[in-house]
Structures are given as structure tokens and as C-alpha cells.
Amino acid sequence: MRGLSVYPARKFLPLLILGPLLAAGAAASADPDRAWTALADNRPQDVLRQLRPDAPSRADRLAWAAARIGAQPATDGNMREAEAVLVELEQGTDELAAEAAYLRARIYQLHLNEPDFAKAAQLYAGLAQRQPGSHWAQLGLVKLGLLKLYLLPDVSGPGADRLAAAEVLLARIQEPLLRRDLNLQIGQAGIALNQPQARFLPHLIAAEQAGGVTGNAQEDLIVQIGVLSERGGDWARAREYFEKYLAAYPLNVRAYAIRRKLAEVNHRLAQEGRP
């Protein structure tokens, strides 16, 4: 009986000793794709187990910092640890440096318990100055635009034209999809900030023409341009967008109201001799 109970343990003893060592070895030579896949899949804790902040590879250190930002609980202490790594990584001229600088700005805008919007804006602006062609600098300009539209005190006067501050940034964004996104947000902010229609409608139209707006915003945008054009007396454009809506969403619940509006607009155009 004694022999029987000991034998299996003896047999597997080398495996029991070697197993954890093999596992540890596997973790040491981490596959970067595995780390990024884990982050893309919302599993930052897996990456923190796999990588260290002083990993030899810059890409690994960036993945560690991203994981630190994403891990729960999200504390200011964790953010400071991530920032320390990002500050070191942003000392370069490659895309990785730009990515690190962008993430650092995001910490100040979004991840600290008490955000520091002015500091975030300063970091976005600095990145755009150093590496204007980088995707991260371009994306940072979109985020900077949002801050200027709604928050930053440099355009806080009661009569301040917040749209103009964002429009200046728009001119510096070369990537079409990011231009589209900022155009869309300038347009929406124009409504929220009670600006005259002529100031914001062109931005909405530009966003719609760029195409590919995600989620419900695309459907809303087509209705918006039609309705706002109708309110502004631009019957032809209103008709164009109402027809576009009915072609794309003939059965959706707004179709009844749009059909009635289209009939009204057609009547107006007929009255003006433009059937």
C-alpha cells in the first residue's frame, strides 16, 4: 500500500519540479503579439503578469504602461507608474515615442481622479509640434479640439467662438477619418453651444460626405442635415438628404416623419418652380 501511494509522486517528481520552471521561462520570453492581443481583449492583468516596466524592449515597456493604465483598480498611483515609463519612451522620434506621448496626455485628460485638462492640452500640442505627421499627434489634435470646444479656459469668454479654436486645429489634421471626426464634433458642438447654423452645418455636411461615421451617428447625421437644411430654407439640400434617408432606412420609425417632410419640401420647390 505504501509503495503504491508513493510511486506516482516519484514518477512525476521531475515534471512537478520542471513544470513551474518551464512556465516561468515561457513568461520571460514573452511574445509581444500575445501581450497586445491580451490588451485588445481587455485583459491588462495578463500583461502585467507577463511583462515588467524595465523590460529590455521599448515595445514591451509601452505594452506594460498601457496595461498599467487599463488595469483595475485604476488609481492615481498606477497612473504615475505608467507615466514614468511613458516619459522615458517619448524621448525619441519614432512612432512608438509618439504613441507614448499620446498615452501620457490621455492620463491627464481621462484617467486621473482629478483630470488636468490644461496639462493634457499642453501635451497634445507638444506632440503635434514635435511629430506633426504621426497618427498619434493627429489623433491628439482631435482630442485637443474637443477640449477647446467644451472646456479649456483660453476660450471661455461669454462671446468666445469656441468653434474657431477647433477649426484652427482642423486645418492641421491630414488623416481624412480624423478630419471627419473633428468636423462631426465641431458641427455637434455648434448646436450645443447655440451657434448660428451657418457656422456649424458645413461641418456636419463635410463629415457626412467623408462617409463611414460609426453607429447611430450616421443615421442621425443624415436626418440632421435634412432637417437643419429645411429650417434654413435650403429646400434642395433638404430634399437630397430626406431622399437619402428613405433610401437607406425605409422602414425605420423616423421614416413617417421624413416622408411628410419630404412632401412639404417638394411642395415648396414646386412653388419656386424647381420641381
Place this chain on the structure above:
Amino acid sequence: MRKPRARSLGFGLLAAGYVFAVFWVFTRSEPVVASRPVTIRIAHWQIEKGPPDGVDAVIRRYEELNPRVKVEQVLVPGRVYNQWMRTNLVGGTGADLIEYGVWLDGLTDIPARYFEPITDEMLRPNPYNRGTALEKVPWVQTFTDGLLNQRVNAPDPGQFYAATVTEVSERLFCNRDLLRKITGSDRPPRNFAELRALFQKVADYAARTGEPIYTLAGARDNAAWLMQYLMGGAMMQSSQRNDRHGTLSLYTWDEIGLYLEGRWSYRSPEAKAGLTMMREISMSMKPGFLQSLRDAATQEFLRGDAVFIFAGTWDGTSIRSLSTFPIDVLRFPQPTRDDPVMGPYFFGAFADGGGGTAMEFYLNKQSPHKAEAIDFLHFLTSVEGNQLFTDHSGWLPSVREVKVPADIEAYKTPLDCYSFGAEYMLMGSTVSEAIYRNLYLLTDTHGSVDQFVDAIEREMPAAARADLGKEVSNRAITVRPQDVRIVANAALGWRAPQDASLQVARERLESSQTQSEALMLQLGRQLAIAGPAR
């Protein structure tokens, strides 16, 4: 001689037993250990008559098509659903697919925290629609409403989160025998003026006969649906006036923001008109009905104690299958332009249900079998799967091309009326709680419109701020983790430039994050301008 005969009999029995065993093994038996390596669970609260049978039928067919997957249906009563969902999600034991509704009390943070977007899948065709007219149609556009309600309520406006199973509307179910007994005719009221006249006839009949008959069966739920419907119609002009975005619909966050800006209130004449109508109808329900839930109203109607019940089509299968009298399904008689109460604010016919789809299922972020869960959701909302659900549940389909059985055709809301998406009952959980808490002031015999308005207007400023604050924090919960996913998708994309899907995923995520972030800033600004409640 006897021995060989007995032996033959024994062999014969043995052979028969063997043949029977072979037949059983190959046709009936189930393995002692489950042979399906993957089990997914789908949880919902639709335990009325109908939906469980519908989902079962879909599961049976799905398991035939997918021998490696077992699907379990988890039925959770509505009374405990909120607690059940919260505790299971927090404990990491939630089902793979979970029904959720934005109106559930105190659960507005759930989608952002625990559900995963299914945007990529929504933009591709549903593979189970192969060979149908929807074969090449993106999944989202295969739904009869294009998933409008779910998109409106998504925690992230740039993402899709849920797929729906059924179209819902609200209808007036009529006890034809009782109507004839009281009025001498089968003809139901065609407009609100005729319904008013009927209120009086029913009251006279009850007084004359001593029978406890009311025009409408009453309960808290049914009253809430009715009030939501009436307020949507009464406030249509106001909603249109406040549609500054020009979207021909109002999001709940926008309604709350508009309230804080003083652009509408329950003191406005149009709101009071809607409340007056609600009070008028309440007086034709059993006193004290707010104390009971919808099951009590259904029982009241089925006992023959009420001529009508105003209910969602989700109660239709129960009501019709349990009744002992003929039932007609009607649209609620609407007020007209010459109505003495609502006439001055009349905008047009308004939707009773709006044609939106519901019974929405979300993908649990923690599901260990996401691919299989999405695959089942695809089947459930394919033409074949949704037809099975419809045929076995008696509920309307949510998917185009599914044939609607003749007996539920009356549930469908044709596109013949305005639907503005504006809610004046369910703007946010704190506001809704305040309304429910004070509703007795409107519906009680000793209450009044003014008593209700005074009470709700006292609570609204703080409640609206609380709900707008929740909107901001829910958006933050959604937006923050996206930073990490964006840089991860970028890194993976640069390592595998041949895989265009990674670039598309990053671009889409960046775009939807910008939308959410902008909205969060906009709502935060509204809150800041509104200042603290006084």
C-alpha cells in the same frame, strides 16, 4: 424436446433484446457524459407564456446544426432579475448572453461595465441568412427597426451592443362579450371622445348591476405604459420644438439637459394636458390599482371584471391563451384635433409602441465562449431562427422577411404615425423613481394633476442632475478602457499590415471613442451650467 425449444426461446429473446438495444443506442440514447464540449447560457426575464417555448424551439434547431454546442435557457423572474444580474456579473458567473433594458432600475452602468460591443459583427451579414433575401445585408439592417432603440441607448454611440428578438407595441385588448353586454354593440371606440363616452356607460352599468366592472384593468405597470404613451403624444409639439439637433428624436440625456435649461417642465400646458388625460383614464380603473403589478391587471381582465386591458404585445400570448371569451386587439383610440383637453396641442397621430424591437440580448464581456454566443445570437436573429421563435412564442419577429402569423398581425404598428423617441416617464432611473413615487397623487381619487405636478417639480431638479451625472460617469466607464484597446489594435495592425481588419477595428474604435468623449464633455458642461439644485 422441451430443452431445445426453451433454448430457442432464450436465443430469440436475446436477439430481440439486442436489436432493441441497438435501435435505442442509435436513435434515442444520450451519452452518460455530455458529448458537447461547449455550453453557453442565455438568460432573460420573459417568463410569460410564449417566449420560453420560442427560445426552446430555436435552441433545438441550433443544437441540431451545431453538435458541439449546448445552449441552456435561464429563466429569471422579473422581480429578482435586477439583483440576479448584478450579483452574477460582479461574481463573474453571468450567462453568456443576457437580456437587459435601459429602464431597469439602478442598472445604467451595467452595459458599460459588463457588456461587449458587437459592432464588427453587426456590420457584416448574418451567416445564417445565407440563401435568403438578407444574405448580403449587414446584420444590423436585417432588423425591422435597424436596432434604433438599442443604438439610442448604447453606452457608446459609435458601437452596437445588442441584438433584439421581437418587435413590441402596446395594444388595447378588448373583451368583446363584455363590451356587447354593456353597450349592446361589438363596435369599439374609434377615438378618445368615444372612449370617454364608454367610461360613463361602464360606470352606469356597474352602478346599475352592482357588478365591479371597470373600463380598464389597472396595475402600476399598465398605468406606466399608458402614461408614457399619452405623454409622448401630448408633448409631441414640445418635443419637436426642443429638437435643436434636428434628429427628429430626443435622446434621454438631451431631454434631461433640456429640462435643466428650463426648456420644458411638467408645469407646461401640454404636459398638464397629457396628465389630465391620464387622470381621466385612471378614474376608470379599479381604485388602488397602483398597488398591483401587471399580473393582477391580467387576472382582472381575464375574470371579466374589465372591458379592456392596455398592455404590451409581450402580454398578448398570455392574455389570449388564458381567456375564456373572444378578444379583439385594437390600437388605443387617440384624441383628435377637436379634443377639449389635448386638441390645442395636437400634432398628429402618435405611435403606440413605435415599431421598435426589444428583448435585447447583450454579450457578457466575461463569457468564456464569445464566438459560440455570437453564433447562437446570429441564429436566433436569422430568418430561420426568428421564424421559429415567432411561430412558437406568438410574439412578433424582429427580423425582416420573417412571416408574421395572421393572429398577431394586429400587433404590428404600421408607419402611419409620429414616433419621436421622447420619454416623459423613463428619462433616467432617478427621475423614473420620483415619478413612480408620486404617481398616486395623479391617479388617486383624492389626487389631482396639480398635486402631482407640484410634487414632481420639487424633486425633478435634483433627480435630473443625478441622472445626467450618471450619464457622464457611465460614458467615462466606457471611454477609459478604449485607450488601451486602441493602442493595442494599432500595435497588432502594424505587426500584421496584411490584416486590414485590425486597422478598421482601430479606426472604428477611435471614432466611436471621440463621439462618446464629446458627448461626455457636452453633458458635463450642461451640468456645470445648471449648477447645484436649489
